[in-house]
Amino acid sequence: xxxxxxxxxxxxxxxxxxxxxxxxxxxxxxxxxxxxxxxxxxxxxxxxxxxxxxxxxxxxxxxxxxxxxxxxxxxxxxxxxxxxxxxxxxxxxxxxxxxxxxxxxxxxxxxxxxxxxxxxxxxxxxxxxxxxxxxxxxxxxxxxxxxxxxxxxxxxxxxxxxxxxxxxxxxxxxxxxxxxxxxxxxxxxxxxxxxxxxxxxxxxxxxxxxxxxxxxxxxxxxxxxxxxxxxxxxxxxxxxxxxxxxxxxxxxxxxxxxxxxxxxxxxxxxxxxxxxxxxxxxxxxxxxxxxxxxxxxxxxxxxxxxxxxxxxxxxxxxxxxxxxxxxxxxxxxxxxxxxxxxxxxxxxxxxxxxxxxxxxxxxxxxxxxxxxxxxxxxxxxxxxxxxxxxxxxxxxxxxxxxxxxxxxxxxxxxxxxxxxxxxxxxxxxxxxxxxxxxxxxxxxxxxxxxxxxxxxxxxxxxxxxxxxxxxxxxxxxxxxxxxxxxxxxxxxxxxxxxxxxxxxxxxxxxxxxxxxxxxxxxxxxxxxxxxxxxxxxxxxxxxxxxxxxxxxxxxxxxxxxxxxxxxxxxxxxx
Numbered sequence: 001x002x003x004x005x006x007x008x009x010x011x012x013x014x015x016x017x018x019x020x021x022x023x024x025x026x027x028x029x030x031x032x033x034x035x036x037x038x039x040x041x042x043x044x045x046x047x048x049x050x051x052x053x054x055x056x057x058x059x060x061x062x063x064x065x066x067x068x069x070x071x072x073x074x075x076x077x078x079x080x081x082x083x084x085x086x087x088x089x090x091x092x093x094x095x096x097x098x099x100x101x102x103x104x105x106x107x108x109x110x111x112x113x114x115x116x117x118x119x120x121x122x123x124x125x126x127x128x129x130x131x132x133x134x135x136x137x138x139x140x141x142x143x144x145x146x147x148x149x150x151x152x153x154x155x156x157x158x159x160x161x162x163x164x165x166x167x168x169x170x171x172x173x174x175x176x177x178x179x180x181x182x183x184x185x186x187x188x189x190x191x192x193x194x195x196x197x198x199x200x201x202x203x204x205x206x207x208x209x210x211x212x213x214x215x216x217x218x219x220x221x222x223x224x225x226x227x228x229x230x231x232x233x234x235x236x237x238x239x240x241x242x243x244x245x246x247x248x249x250x251x252x253x254x255x256x257x258x259x260x261x262x263x264x265x266x267x268x269x270x271x272x273x274x275x276x277x278x279x280x281x282x283x284x285x286x287x288x289x290x291x292x293x294x295x296x297x298x299x300x301x302x303x304x305x306x307x308x309x310x311x312x313x314x315x316x317x318x319x320x321x322x323x324x325x326x327x328x329x330x331x332x333x334x335x336x337x338x339x340x341x342x343x344x345x346x347x348x349x350x351x352x353x354x355x356x357x358x359x360x361x362x363x364x365x366x367x368x369x370x371x372x373x374x375x376x377x378x379x380x381x382x383x384x385x386x387x388x389x390x391x392x393x394x395x396x397x398x399x400x401x402x403x404x405x406x407x408x409x410x411x412x413x414x415x416x417x418x419x420x421x422x423x424x425x426x427x428x429x430x431x432x433x434x435x436x437x438x439x440x441x442x443x444x445x446x447x448x449x450x451x452x453x454x455x456x457x458x459x460x461x462x463x464x465x466x467x468x469x470x471x472x473x474x475x476x477x478x479x480x481x482x483x484x485x486x487x488x489x490x491x492x493x494x495x496x497x498x499x500x501x502x503x504x505x506x507x508x509x510x511x512x513x514x515x516x517x518x519x520x521x522x523x524x525x526x527x528x529x530x531x532x533x534x535x536x537x538x539x540x541x542x543x544x545x546x547x548x549x550x551x552x553x554x555x556x557x558x559x560x561x562x563x564x565x566x567x568x569x570x571x572x573x574x
Contacts, residue, residue: 003050005120010046012070018045051464052457054481055121065102075118082110125480135242137235151346152185158344159189163314169304173288173317175345178534179380183217186318187224195230202281203251209259213286214239218256246272251279259296277303281313288317289527292334346370381539381548388435388553392427404524413525423455432520433462439516440468440497446516448500449532456502470498512538516549522557
């Protein structure tokens with residue numbers, strides 16, 4: 001994110017104004033903790049405001065007015081000339097004209113585009129790059145071949161065996177570790193089932209919580225259908241700003257649905273929702289450990305309470321972590337029951353037998369531990385663990401104030417207030433930054449999971465003060481800045497080797513160049529921990545690396561490891 005003209009304008013602001021826009025709490029923390037970095041000059045403050053916020057601040061009318069009041073008079077006049085006549089009334093002074101411009105709603109208009117032009121910002125920000133609102137896409141089969149690996153094929157056949165049993169309303173959960181091709185395996189399975197069992201009649205519903213997961217699933221489906229599909233198929237995209245109308249002959253194909261979007265359809269357009277339910281023959285729920293949340297479970301059960309005459313439908317859940325939390329066993333039992341205690345996982349003994357029958361046992365030594373098996377097969381990266389220590393651990397009084405609660409996403413975890421408190425520990429942050437400096441020097445592509453938005457900004461700010469290239473991704477960022485940050489990290493010609501995020505890149509984000517996962521935020525959720533770790537688990541066979549460094553912090557707060565994350569919930573399944 002480089003907006004030099006806007007930075008030059010910000011340098012004209014007062015020191016106090018810049019501190020305000022950066023965040024007084026962040027500035028004070030920097031001043032108190034990092035004295036050796038010298039004074040926070042206006043140039044530095046201006047650069048950091050843009051790095052940490054991008055151009056999101058332009059959405060605020062008071063910020064736009066401040067920017068305008070530090071522009072040359074001719075620029076203000078040029079922008080003012082683009083205002084609608086009604087908005088110009090009574091404006092004679094530059095301050096009045098600046099106020100009239102700033103009070104205009106933020107969005108695509110001649111006035112706002114002129115402001116962006118003068119600031120050197122592309123007006124494409126009004127058209128998010130990820131926004132393709134096409135709701136129905138037709139796909140044609142034709143390419144060959146897109147084969148599964150041995151264990152993926154076994155999973156596919158086991159799922160198909162269950163789906164093809166002669167009883168209605170079937171339920172099951174597919175359990176595969178992160179990085180082993182769960183989405184690809186599921187797509188092979190649903191394409192086969194749609195072609196041969198459903199005979200291209202009815203709809204396969206793919207459910208997921210996030211745009212990233214839905215987009216990833218859609219792209220995988222496109223590849224699989226081109227290789228293994230039969231003729232033409234409709235792909236319906238029901239997430240974001242997309243909307244669907246009821247086709248004359250009902251829905252027929254594969255429909256990718258965002259959970260929140262589908263809940264809104266159920267409330268606001270019950271006729272459409274009823275048609276979707278009526279036409280559904282197979283429901284696939286990605287990240288299925290989230291399915292037991294009350295509203296989500298009600299949505300799934302609406303599909304499985306089939307209308308009379310439409311009982312032939314099935315529910316398949318997909319997860320790398322078939323459980324909710326280590327703290328609430330009732331949640332895990334509820335998840336198990338929701339999928340009728342039918343877990344389809346990877347049986348390493350079976351995979352070993354298949355390999356041996358193919359004469360491949362020399363390359364794939366027998367291994368009973370599923371994680372170790374995949375590491376030996378170079379499907380998963382080997383994990384090298386490193387725990388950071390720091391001198392000033394949390395006191396008993398501090399620990400007493402660090403609370404946990406059941407969050408909306410189903411995790412039992414630290415509260416946001418608690419995580420913000422943890423993110424302010426000076427000794428802890430010093431250890432984190434020391435390690436990030438080392439990783440930067442060694443040019444190790446690293447994804448960092450911060451404790452909070454403020455903590456992510458602090459880490460990014462401090463690295464930038466030392467001219468260490470890094471990118472920041474936050475949920476509050478616009479899609480243009482977010483895409484630019486991710487692209488800069490993925491581009492190996494770019495010097496950015498550190499990608500810092502908070503609550504954004506735990507799922508639906510794949511970057512095969514990641515060689516270090518740095519978990520700075522503690523968690524009580526084994527699901528969340530394994531999702532963060534999973535960003536670095538892809539081995540050479542899946543386009544990743546032989547080894548991934550896992551760095552976390554030895555707190556007096558509790559932690560988990562990869563093996564535990566995969567096997568912890570076995571006892572809940574029969």
